Amino acid sequence: MSDTETTDLETFRNETRAWLEANCPPEMRKPATSDADVFWGGRNAKFSSEPQRIWFERMRDKGWTVPDWPKEYGGGGLSAAEHKVLRAEMARIGARPPLSSFGIWMLGPALLKYGNEAQKKEHLPKIAAGEIRWCQGYSEPNAGSDLASLQTRAESDGDDFIINGQKIWTSYANYADWIFCLVRTDPAAKKHDGISFILFDMTSKGVSTKPILLISGYSPFCETFFDNVRVPKSHVVGTINRGWDVAKYLLQHERAMISGMGERGVGRPLGQIAADTVGTDAQGRLDDVMLRGQIARFDVDEAALAACAERAVDLAKAGQAHPAFSSAMKYYGTELNKRRHEILMSAGGVDALEWESERSKQGAKPRAWLRTKANSIEGGTSEVMLGIVAKRILDLPGA
Amino acid sequence: MALVLTEEQSMLRDSARGLISGKAPVSHLRHLRDSKDRVGFSKELWHAFAEMGFAGLLVPEDFGGSGLGYVEAGVVMEEIGRTLMPSPFLATSVVAASALNRGGNAAQKSEYLPKIASGSLLATLAIDEGAKHRPLQTSLQAVRAGNGFRLSGAKALVVDGHVVDLLIVAARTAGAAGEREGLTLFLVDPKAKGVAIERTIMVDAHNAARIDFANVEVDADSVLGEVDQAANLLDGVLDIGRGAVAAEMVGLSEEVFGRTVEYLKSRKQFGKLIGEFQALQHRAAELYIDIEITRAATMKALQALDADVAKAASSVAVAKARAGTTATRAVQEGVQMHGGMGMTDQFDIGFFMKRARVCEELFGDANYHTEQLARARGY
Numbered sequence: 124m125s126d127t128e129t130t131d132l133e134t135f136r137n138e139t140r141a142w143l144e145a146n147c148p149p150e151m152r153k154p155a156t157s158d159a160d161v162f163w164g165g166r167n168a169k170f171s172s173e174p175q176r177i178w179f180e181r182m183r184d185k186g187w188t189v190p191d192w193p194k195e196y197g198g199g200g201l202s203a204a205e206h207k208v209l210r211a212e213m214a215r216i217g218a219r220p221p222l223s224s225f226g227i228w229m230l231g232p233a234l235l236k237y238g239n240e241a242q243k244k245e246h247l248p249k250i251a252a253g254e255i256r257w258c259q260g261y262s263e264p265n266a267g268s269d270l271a272s273l274q275t276r277a278e279s280d281g282d283d284f285i286i287n288g289q290k291i292w293t294s295y296a297n298y299a300d301w302i303f304c305l306v307r308t309d310p311a312a313k314k315h316d317g318i319s320f321i322l323f324d325m326t327s328k329g330v331s332t333k334p335i336l337l338i339s340g341y342s343p344f345c346e347t348f349f350d351n352v353r354v355p356k357s358h359v360v361g362t363i364n365r366g367w368d369v370a371k372y373l374l375q376h377e378r379a380m381i382s383g384m385g386e387r388g389v390g391r392p393l394g395q396i397a398a399d400t401v402g403t404d405a406q407g408r409l410d411d412v413m414l415r416g417q418i419a420r421f422d423v424d425e426a427a428l429a430a431c432a433e434r435a436v437d438l439a440k441a442g443q444a445h446p447a448f449s450s451a452m453k454y455y456g457t458e459l460n461k462r463r464h465e466i467l468m469s470a471g472g473v474d475a476l477e478w479e480s481e482r483s484k485q486g487a488k489p490r491a492w493l494r495t496k497a498n499s500i501e502g503g504t505s506e507v508m509l510g511i512v513a514k515r516i517l518d519l520p521g522a
Numbered sequence: 523m524a525l526v527l528t529e530e531q532s533m534l535r536d537s538a539r540g541l542i543s544g545k546a547p548v549s550h551l552r553h554l555r556d557s558k559d560r561v562g563f564s565k566e567l568w569h570a571f572a573e574m575g576f577a578g579l580l581v582p583e584d585f586g587g588s589g590l591g592y593v594e595a596g597v598v599m600e601e602i603g604r605t606l607m608p609s610p611f612l613a614t615s616v617v618a619a620s621a622l623n624r625g626g627n628a629a630q631k632s633e634y635l636p637k638i639a640s641g642s643l644l645a646t647l648a649i650d651e652g653a654k655h656r657p658l659q660t661s662l663q664a665v666r667a668g669n670g671f672r673l674s675g676a677k678a679l680v681v682d683g684h685v686v687d688l689l690i691v692a693a694r695t696a697g698a699a700g701e702r703e704g705l706t707l708f709l710v711d712p713k714a715k716g717v718a719i720e721r722t723i724m725v726d727a728h729n730a731a732r733i734d735f736a737n738v739e740v741d742a743d744s745v746l747g748e749v750d751q752a753a754n755l756l757d758g759v760l761d762i763g764r765g766a767v768a769a770e771m772v773g774l775s776e777e778v779f780g781r782t783v784e785y786l787k788s789r790k791q792f793g794k795l796i797g798e799f800q801a802l803q804h805r806a807a808e809l810y811i812d813i814e815i816t817r818a819a820t821m822k823a824l825q826a827l828d829a830d831v832a833k834a835a836s837s838v839a840v841a842k843a844r845a846g847t848t849a850t851r852a853v854q855e856g857v858q859m860h861g862g863m864g865m866t867d868q869f870d871i872g873f874f875m876k877r878a879r880v881c882e883e884l885f886g887d888a889n890y891h892t893e894q895l896a897r898a899r900g901y
Contacts, residue, residue: 395901408901415896415901418901419893419896422899424844431814431815433822434525438525441524448814451814454807454811509804510803510804512810513804517783518787519797519798520797
C-alpha cells in the first residue's frame with residue numbers, strides 16, 4: 124500500500140469515527156439480546172424503538188447497510204480496506220448492524236456475480252434500503268445434506284414457469300416478501316445439471332407457509348408449499364439449468380455468515396459470567412477449576428478463530444483465498460458456538476434451566492442453547508463441511 | 523495490518539525455504555544424530571545463514587543486522603520447522619539478540635550485536651531450572667561480591683548451551699521464588715571458572731545443556747538491564763521466543779500434515795486408497811482446519827509483537843497454546859495414519875513427533891499459556 128493510500132485510509136478512519144460518534148444512538152451501542160433488537164426490514168417491518176429507526180435510516184442514507192456494494196445499487200461503494208476500517212470502527216463502539224437480512228448476506232453477493240443488469244437494478248437497491256425481506260428456498264423434506272437431489276418442479280409454460288413442490292427449513296418464510304429458490308427445470312438431466320435459481324414474490328398465488336415448532340420453543344423455520352405458482356422465466360438468475368453454480372456460490376456466503384454467528388468478542392466474557400454463579404477464590408480465580416479450564420481453552424480457541432476469520436478476509440482481498448475455505452470456517456465456528464453455550468449452561472447451573480419465568484426472560488438461556496444445536500446442521504452439516512474440505516481443499520480420493 | 527505475508531516477506535520465505543530445504547532436509551538432522559556430531563548443527567550452514575542476513579535478522583542495521591521484525595523471524599522459523607534443521611537461529615538470533623537489543627546498554631550492544639549478525643558469536647538465554655517452564659520461580663542466586671556478583675545454582679534446557687560463546691543467565695538478586703521483583707539478567711562467559719556444562723542429548727536430537735554455576739564471579743558490567751528489575755525485560759524476550767517457537771510448530775505441523783495427506787493418497791488397503799475412508803477424511807479435514815486457525819493466531823501474535831512487545835502477551839499466549847495442541851495433534855495423527863511405518867525410525871515422521879514434544883515444553887506448554895490467558899482476563 125502506498126503512502127497516499129495509507130494517509131487516505133487514516134483520513135477515512137477519522138471521518139468515520141467522528142460520524143459514528145455523532146450518529147450512532149447510545150441505545151444501538153449495546154449487543155442485541157433479543158430478536159426485537161434485530162431489524163430485518165421488509166414490507167411489514169416495524170421498528171422496535173425510535174433509536175433503531177434513526178440508526179437504520181442514517182446508515183441507509185450513507186449506503187452503509189451494504190457498505191461494499193456499488194453506489195449505483197444502493198451501496199456505500201467502499202473499498203475492501205475502507206470496509207474493514209468501518210467494521211473495526213463499528214466494533215470499537217459496539218454498534219449493532221443497522222439492518223440484518225438474507226438479502227444482504229446471501230442473495231446480494233449472488234446477484235452481483237450472476238444477476239443480469241435488470242435484476243441487479245430491480246432487487247439490490249430494495250435490499251440495501253430494507254424494503255424487501257428475502258427468504259431462501261433450498262432444503263426439501265428429501266433433500267437435506269444431499270441438496271442437489273431436490274424435487275420441486277418448474278415446468279415451462281410460454282414465458283413462465285409453473286412451480287410445484289415443497290421446501291422445508293425456510294428461515295422466516297412467514298415474514299418474507301420474496302424468495303430465492305432452487306427448482307428442477309430439467310428432470311431428465313443429472314441431478315446437479317437440471318436445477319435453476321429463481322426469484323419470486325411470496326404473495327404470488329399458490330404460495331403458503333407453515334411455521335415449524337423447534338426444541339427451543341421458537342419457530343424460526345417454516346415449511347413452504349408451492350401449488351401451481353406462476354413465475355416469469357425472466358426471474359431466473361444466471362442460466363436456466365445452471366442454478367447449481369449460483370447455489371454453491373451463495374452457500375459459500377451463507378457458510379461465512381453462519382460461521383460468524385454467536386456473540387464472539389462482544390458482551391460479558393464467559394469467565395465473568397461464570398463468576399456470578401460459581402464464585403471466586405482469594406486470588407480472584409473461578410472457584411471451579413475444571414470449569415475455569417474449559418473456559419480458558421474456549422477463550423484460546425475463540426481468539427484464534429477470530430484471527431483466522433480476519434485472515435480469511437485478508438486472503439480473499441489478496442486473491443489467495445481457497446473458495447471452499449468458508450466450509451472450514453463454518454465447521455469450526457458453529458462447533459465453537461455450541462461449546463460456548465454448553466459452557467454457559469454449565470456456568471448457569473439451575474438458574475439456566477428455567478423456561479418460562481420473567482426472571483429468566485422466558486428461558487432465554489436454555490432456548491439460545493438449544494438454538495445453537497442447529498448451527499452445525501443448517502447451511503450444510505459439520506459432516507458435509509468436513510467432506511467438502513477433504514474433497515476440494517485436500518483433494519482426497521473418492522471424497 | 524493484513525494477516526497475509528507482504529511481497530517482501532514472501533520473497534524472504536522463498537529464499538529461506540530454498541536454502542533450508544535444499545541444504546538441510548530431515549536427512550541432515552538424521553545424519554547429525556547418527557554421527558553423534560559434537561556441535562549438533564552445521565557450522566557451514568550457519569555461515570550461509572549469516573551471509574543471507576538471517577543471523578542478524580532482528581539486529582538493527584546500525585549494528586550490522588537486517589533490522590527486520592518478528593513476522594520475518596517467524597517466516598524463517600516456520601521453514602526451520604518444516605525440515606527440523608538444528609540451527610542456532612532461535613537461541614542466538616531471536617532470543618539472545620532480542621535480550622541484548624532490548625536490555626543492553628550501548629557498550630553491550632556494540633560488543634555483541636555485530637558479532638551475532640556476522641554469525642561469529644553464539645548466545646543463549648538460560649532460564650528454566652525445574653522440569654517445567656516457570657520463569658518467576660527462578661532461584662539461581664546472585665549475591666553481591668566486591669564490584670560484582672557471584673552466581674550459584676543450576677539451569678536446564680539451555681538451548682545450544684554446549685556450544686555458545688555467551689550465556690544470558692536469569693538469576694535472583696532479591697526476593698523469593700515466585701516474585702516478580704528481584705530478577706536480574708547476567709551476561710556470563712561459559713568458560714568462566716565455576717561453570718560446568720553438560721550437553722544433554724534430548725529426544726529430538728537437537729541441542730541443549732544442563733549448566734551448573736558454582737560461585738561464578740561476574741563483574742557489575744555484566745548485568746543486562748537493571749538489577750532486580752528484569753521481569754519486564756524477560757516477559758518481552760520470552761514472548762518473542764514463544765512467538766518464534768509457535769511459528770516453528772506451524773511449519774512442523776504443516777509439513778507432517780502434508781506428508782500424511784500424501785500417504786493417504788498412496789497407501790492401499792482393502793483394495794482402495796486409505797484416503798477414501800471417510801473416517802480418515804474427516805480427521806484429516808479437522809486437522810487441516812486446526813492448522814489454518816493456528817497459523818492465523820501465530821501471525822496475529824507476531825504482528826502484535828512487531829507493533830508493541832509489551833502489549834502482545836495475550837496474543838502470544840493464544841498462539842503458543844494453539845501451536846502446542848495443534849502440533850501434538852498433527853504428529854499423533856501423522857504417526858497413526860502412517861500405521862506401522864510411522865513407528866519405524868527409518869520413516870521421518872517420528873522426528874517430527876519428537877521435535878514437537880520439545881517445542882511444546884520450550885517457553886511454556888499449552889496448559890501454561892492457557893492459564894496465562896485466564897489470568898490476563900481476570901478469572
